[in-house]
Amino acid sequence: MANKQPTYGEASIRVLKGLEPVKQRPGMYTRTDNPLHIVQEVIDNAADEALAGHGKRIAVTLHADGSIGVDDDGRGIPFGLHPEEQVPVVEIVFTRLHAGGKFDKGAGGAYSFSGGLHGVGVSVTNALATRLEVAVWRDGQHARLAFSGGDVVEPLTVVKAASSERRHGTSVRVWPDAKYFESPDLPRHELVHLLRSKAVLMPGVTVTLTVEKSGETTTWLYKGGLRDYLMQHLAADPIIPLFEGEQYASAAETENFAEGEGAAWCVAYTEEGTTLRESYVNLIPTVAGGTHEAGLKDGLFGAIKNFIEMHSLMPKGVKLMPEDVFSRASFVLSAKVLDPQFQGQIKERLNSRDALRLVSSYAKPTFELWLNQHVAHGKRLAELVIKQAQTRQRASQKVEKRKGSGVAVLPGKLTDCESRDLLLNEVFLVEGDSAGGSAKMGRDKETQAVLPLRGKVLNAWEVERDRLFANNEIHDIAVAVGVDPHGPADEPDLSGLRYGKICILSDADVDGSHIQVLLLTLFFRHFPKLIAKGHIYVAKPPLYRIDAPARGKKPAAKIYALDDGELTAALDKLRKEGARENAWTISRFKGLGEMSAEQLWDTTLNPDTRRLLRVDVGALDIGGTIQSLTKLMGKGEAAARRELMELKGDAVEVDV
Numbered sequence: 001m002a003n004k005q006p007t008y009g010e011a012s013i014r015v016l017k018g019l020e021p022v023k024q025r026p027g028m029y030t031r032t033d034n035p036l037h038i039v040q041e042v043i044d045n046a047a048d049e050a051l052a053g054h055g056k057r058i059a060v061t062l063h064a065d066g067s068i069g070v071d072d073d074g075r076g077i078p079f080g081l082h083p084e085e086q087v088p089v090v091e092i093v094f095t096r097l098h099a100g101g102k103f104d105k106g107a108g109g110a111y112s113f114s115g116g117l118h119g120v121g122v123s124v125t126n127a128l129a130t131r132l133e134v135a136v137w138r139d140g141q142h143a144r145l146a147f148s149g150g151d152v153v154e155p156l157t158v159v160k161a162a163s164s165e166r167r168h169g170t171s172v173r174v175w176p177d178a179k180y181f182e183s184p185d186l187p188r189h190e191l192v193h194l195l196r197s198k199a200v201l202m203p204g205v206t207v208t209l210t211v212e213k214s215g216e217t218t219t220w221l222y223k224g225g226l227r228d229y230l231m232q233h234l235a236a237d238p239i240i241p242l243f244e245g246e247q248y249a250s251a252a253e254t255e256n257f258a259e260g261e262g263a264a265w266c267v268a269y270t271e272e273g274t275t276l277r278e279s280y281v282n283l284i285p286t287v288a289g290g291t292h293e294a295g296l297k298d299g300l301f302g303a304i305k306n307f308i309e310m311h312s313l314m315p316k317g318v319k320l321m322p323e324d325v326f327s328r329a330s331f332v333l334s335a336k337v338l339d340p341q342f343q344g345q346i347k348e349r350l351n352s353r354d355a356l357r358l359v360s361s362y363a364k365p366t367f368e369l370w371l372n373q374h375v376a377h378g379k380r381l382a383e384l385v386i387k388q389a390q391t392r393q394r395a396s397q398k399v400e401k402r403k404g405s406g407v408a409v410l411p412g413k414l415t416d417c418e419s420r421d422l423l424l425n426e427v428f429l430v431e432g433d434s435a436g437g438s439a440k441m442g443r444d445k446e447t448q449a450v451l452p453l454r455g456k457v458l459n460a461w462e463v464e465r466d467r468l469f470a471n472n473e474i475h476d477i478a479v480a481v482g483v484d485p486h487g488p489a490d491e492p493d494l495s496g497l498r499y500g501k502i503c504i505l506s507d508a509d510v511d512g513s514h515i516q517v518l519l520l521t522l523f524f525r526h527f528p529k530l531i532a533k534g535h536i537y538v539a540k541p542p543l544y545r546i547d548a549p550a551r552g553k554k555p556a557a558k559i560y561a562l563d564d565g566e567l568t569a570a571l572d573k574l575r576k577e578g579a580r581e582n583a584w585t586i587s588r589f590k591g592l593g594e595m596s597a598e599q600l601w602d603t604t605l606n607p608d609t610r611r612l613l614r615v616d617v618g619a620l621d622i623g624g625t626i627q628s629l630t631k632l633m634g635k636g637e638a639a640a641r642r643e644l645m646e647l648k649g650d651a652v653e654v655d656v
Contacts, residue, residue: 019095019127019150026180029124034183035068035176036190038128041121042070042172047198047283049074050205055169060195061210066175066184067131073169076138079156088156090134094126094147122172126150128180135171137161149177194285196220200229201283201334226266226332233276234330238268239384240377243370247362248336256361258338263359265296267331269381279333281340281350290343290350292335295359301325302360303367304378304385311375313382315390324389335359394464411476415440417449426501427480428539428605429453431515434593439505442597443605449499451480456515460522461633468526477522485526492529501537502530503612505604507591508543508562520615521633524625531615540611541592541604546570547585551578560603562611 022029031037049055055074062068078089085092126132127150136143142161146154161167178184192209199207199220210217222228227244248262279286279293286292301322308314335355343349371378410416413436419425427449430436436452443450458471465485469475478484482496504519506512516538523536530536542560544567550556554577561567567586574584589595595603604610617625631640 019097019123021097022124022127023150023180026124026128030128032181034185034187035128035181036186036194038125038176039068039070039174039186039191040194041125042068042174043194043198044284045122046070046072046074046170047202049170050198050202051283056204057206057208058195058198059208059210060191062186062212063173064212067173068176068186069171069173071169071171073166076136076168076170077134079136079138079141079143079158088145090136090143091145091152091156094122094132094134095150095152097123123150125174128177129174130177131175133173137166137169140167192218197229197278197280197285198283200225200332201280226264226334230266230268230276230330230332234268234270235275236270236272238270240269240381241374243267243367245363245366247366257354257358261336261338261358262362263292263296263333263335265331265333265359265363267296267300267329269328269384270330271328271384273328274330276330276332278331279335279350281335281337281342281355283334284340284342286342286348286350288343288349291352291355292333292337292350292359295356295361296331296333296363297322297326298356299360299363300329300367302364303371304381306368307371307378308382308386310372311379311382313379313386315386318386318389318393320385320389321392324385324392327388328384333359394466409479411451411480413452414476414480415443415450417447418445419447421447422497422500425449425499426503426537427451427499428503428505429477429519430592431506431512432591432593435505435507435591435595438593438595438597438600439605442599442601448605449480451476453477453515456511457518457522459518459633461525461629462635465526474522481527481530483527483530486529487526488528490529494529494533497530497535500535501612502535503537503539505539505541505592508541508589509591512591517632521629523615524617524629531617534614534616536615538613538615539604540613541589541595541600543567543589545587545589545599546574547587548574549579549583 026032043058043060046055046058049072050058052074055072057071057073059071060068061071077093080089081087082089082092126147129150130148131153132147133154134145134147140161141158142165143156143158144154145152145156176184195207195209199205200222203222203225205221207220208217227242230242244264244266246262246264248260249257251259277293279289279296281290281292301320304325305320308320314320335350335358337350337352337355337358339352340350340355341352343351371381414427415436417425417427424447426447428439428443428451430439430450430452433452433454436450439450439452453473455473457473457477460468460471460474463471465487468485469478480498481502482498483492483494486492502523504516506515506519520536520538523531527536540562542562543564544561546559546561546567548557548559551574559570559574561570571584575581592600592604602609631637631644634640
């Protein structure tokens with residue numbers, strides 16, 4: 001039998017009344033991992049009374065039966081009949097969404113500044129509680145009523161307050177309904193943090209937490225306010241004195257901001273970075289920050305930037321960003337905003353656009369004045385933020401190895417070998433495309449690869465590892481070899497090494513020697529393990545070719561000489577063998593590109609006839625090698641190089 005299809009008609013539309021929407025979708029109104037937020041709504045109401053100057057005490061009690069009590073000495077929630085609804089006001093506050101005294105803004109309003117905005121605060125607390133009891137003392141009377149699941153179960157009763165009772169205040173006791181929460185237990189550390197922060201932000205107000213089971217009571221009363229609170233949490237001493245300030249709009253400034261709007265702040269800078277960042281709006285903790293934090297960030301940045309420009313402290317090429325100034329700042333910020341706009345019902349982030357301009361306009365001139373009154377501290381802070389900017393710029397310039405399909409792509413100009421045997425394979429780093437062409441034609445395709453290099457590679461002695469891949473030639477060398485740059489103390493991954501011998505092949509002249517030194521500098525500084533494990537070699541091509549005539553039983557031949565010394569020795573041998581003086585022809589190679597493929601094979605590539613020197617650094621020579629390379633390749637060593645040339649210049653022979 002076919003299943004009966006559900007019908008969709010007029011009766012399908014449900015109208016949720018009263019607090020029913022909260023019960024149906026509690027996650028839209030509050031946190032559902034635990035009941036802390038619905039208790040916080042009650043605490044916030046008590047704090048709003050203190051913020052408005054009508055209370056000096058907030059007491060929270062964790063009762064043994066799982067209920068939570070919040071008691072204050074504020075004015076007390078009105079319990080007379082509402083002029084329009086003809087229902088006791090205290091009942092409306094706890095049973096109606098979008099109702100409360102915090103909508104009564106402006107002159108004469110009940111709350112000039114408060115954390116509430118949506119009007120769904122304690123009504124949500126009531127909806128998600130098995131029982132909620134309210135007691136109010138006001139105008140010499142004592143009123144009581146109780147709710148269950150958001151409905152009145154004990155109607156309002158009003159009696160004359162006894163002479164021993166308080167004159168004003170509100171007491172709320174709530175039993176959260178466990179079925180709406182993942183855990184019925186309040187996170188104690190979060191509750192303690194919340195209550196302590198209320199005391200910090202309201203100097204002179206006493207906040208207590210009592211645990212009924214243990215009889216333990218904790219009291220917070222801060223007279224030093226934000227400064228004391230921040231100092232207690234810093235993990236290290238600040239590098240400059242704490243910067244603190246407080247400013248609120250006066251009646252004369254109402255053109256820009258409402259009277260009383262403004263902020264109080266305390267900021268600390270430490271070498272180790274941030275340890276505490278807390279912000280509040282009308283005493284409500286904004287754990288996700290918001291526009292008031294952006295205003296503090298903007299103000300600090302503008303002030304330090306102007307200070308640096310005024311004192312000409314910025315190095316060339318460094319561009320300061322707001323995060324450079326803010327990244328090392330620990331702070332506590334307390335803003336007062338007339339009509340705060342929050343993101344989400346739990347008010348975790350402030351969205352009010354004017355809050356950025358409000359906080360920035362007060363923090364920036366105050367901080368700038370402070371910096372110029374304490375120039376030494378200002379310069380110390382400038383040094384810190386400039387260093388941070390330089391670190392950020394270096395990180396942003398980091399160049400990664402170019403990859404495709406998850407595998408490093410071999411350089412297009414690499415002519416690879418066919419073998420995959422690491423013991424046999426070798427790659428020649430060749431100077432120039434013309435030499436590369438000869439090497440490609442003269443090589444053994446089975447085991448020899450050729451990578452032509454365009455011009456002279458970068459002097460990598462003082463180049464940071466993260467910037468190496470910005471140079472195309474070094475990038476291609478690393479990719480072709482299969483090993484990433486590393487330091488002497490590192491244990492690099494050599495599993496990707498593609499060649500057992502990495503051979504530097506350059507012309508046998510001054511330019512060739514320079515290229516050879518640049519490549520050796522690169523390998524020594526950034527690929528030291530390749531040298532340590534014997535993978536780096538220098539090929540020695542000849543500088544001269546002698547076309548020798550037939551002499552005695554020896555036929556005519558081509559003789560190659562590595563340098564002038566070998567040339568002299570070769571000529572002496574020809575004379576001893578009976579060759580007539582000047583019967584031979586001497587040719588000097590201007591470069592590898594002048595050699596034919598056959599000549600290059602005979603002299604440089606053939607394993608049986610070539611001269612290949614393995615590069616090695618003895619353990620006792622490392623310090624001397626570093627010192628020599630620093631003198632030769634260091635950018636700031638021009639004076640040392642000049643001294644070297646003055647001392648050794650007469651030993652240099654120049655071919656004309």
